[in-house]
Amino acid sequence: MAKIELKHISKKFKDETIIEDLNLTIKDGSFTVLVGPSGCGKSTTLRMVAGLEKQSGGEIWIDDKCVNDTPPGLRDVAMVFQNYALYPTMTVRGNIEFGLKNRGVPREEREKLVKDISEIVGLTPHLDKKPQSLSGGQRQRVALARAMVKKPKVFILDEPLSNLDAKLRNQMRTELIQLHKRLGTTFVYVTHDQVEAMSMGDEIVVMNKGVIQQADSPMKIYHDPANLFTAEFIGTPAMNIMNRKDVQGLDIQSAAGIGYVGFRPEQAMINAGADIEGYVLEGEILIRESLGAENIYQIQSRTGIFYVKTFLAPLVTADRVTVTVPHDDLYYFGLSGERLRGIEVSTKRPVPAGGI
């Protein structure tokens, strides 16, 4: 169990600055997910924590100890790689106990540890096989076992599920959550998949271009995004964002420079009726995606395309629809994308024909 602190971290590759002045505290025992688009610096951050990459500036603390000059093997950190990185010439057992051997753990203890771990991850029948003869899911388990057997303070997982097929990915996701509960160790997990982040993390760090956009609990990130980037990145389909200039019919009582107005597809209502107070848009349904429990509509309004998601509601067959978004569910962002809070609005009456 350990707390990780990154203080004023920067990272440069030659002349290119990847990360500048990054500050982050990863709570002891948390399942923290670093999420962001490719090249946002999340993997680099992770690798710096593991010691595989040296930061250009700043300090990394694991459990009140500055590990700036500690080699990776001595940081008490275990890592699961995207491509598993299993030693192909060793058996499953050899892979799992390699780290223990290097630490000089006596043979009997080693055997017991390997036995226990392989029972947990269900590898006991495969201990004497080479990784080549295992399936993707089994290899993933070997990689997990190899990390777990060392009983590290911190688990680092770098997109560990991205090489698995969809079904296995879901299964492993659940298993990882259970594993975290069982071990109670700090997990740091990197992914570009926001669904993975939302479903697994109890703390999510959204990154873009080397800068932390928001670090919060999944629900806070979803309901209370700190900026335009987080709002658009989290949620499927993404939040609908409209330019302030295109939004007509909203009486905004604020002098603050609003640049963008947004709403989540699932908070908009189709043909809700006049008794619901809210911002009203009109448009034509272009595409209907029915996923059973939920339906996703792609709607063309006068100013652009937006999405609406409904749950357990019959599929709307009409072509032209009126969409209502309650005023409380509108999000406002400044011209540079920062979130604006506490803005009072009302709908101008009469509603201008044609919506936005």
Place this chain on the structure above:
Amino acid sequence: MKFLKAVNNNTIGGTPIGASAEDKWTGQRSIQANLRKTLRVVLSVLNVVGLLVLVLIFAMPFVWMISTSLKTMPETMIFPPEWIPKNLVWQNYADAWNTGPFLSYFVNSVVISVGILILQMLTIIPASYAFARYKFRGSNFLFGIVMVTLMIPAQLIFLPVYLELSAFKLLNTHLGLILPFASSAFGIFLLRQAFKQISDELLEAARLDQAAEWKIILKIMVPMVKPVLVTFALFSFIAHWNDYFWPLVMTTNETARTLPLGIAKIREVEGVATWNILMAGNLILVAPILLVFFLSQRQIIKAFVYNGVK
């Protein structure tokens, strides 16, 4: 079902619609399938025949050597030649062995070839690992120098090397024949490529597993490039086992001379070429190489096939 019936009964004047056209179509398809099958058989027969021809071409000199080594001297001259000698003359092997100090030649050959191999392994593994995995100042330049040595023929440098060895009193010694080949540019090049192909993540995993650098090399990297290493070892062993030029130049007496020199001497001793004895000598020379090859065959094939875990 009703619908199906209606379709089946859809006839005009008693003939089912489109029946004849369909028959024709299936007929054409089966002819095509037959043709393709025949073509496949012909191709596979041609393939086998081609391979057999190649086997014959490669095996013939060997068979001829074995056959000649068991003939009497006059038999070797018969025309048309006979493939199977009337009486097998095993004495030829004893004669070949006794033309000179063959035991000493043999021991020298083993000591020198194996000695070179061991030294090369000790030098090329760390060197190629460093060139493949570490970034250090001047690494490209140094690797360039290594590559340049590949282009210099032995005939060009034997004189300075000879003088040097003579200065160190190493002529006519095993060490004198081993040391000039203590490292191999070809080996460094080959192994460097193999090390480069190994993913960085494996190394990082090992570092996180607290493995020391030497352990990473010996326990993870070297086993992964084993096929390449075995192939190189074989090339090196064959080259130095068969080497004629270098031992000839660097020895002035029998103490460190090797088998190829001994075989060459069979010819000199008799005045006329005694082909049967010579071939028996050659078989003694190649037997160890064939043995090594059979033992490492699987590894060699592996070396040329991509090997890795995804």
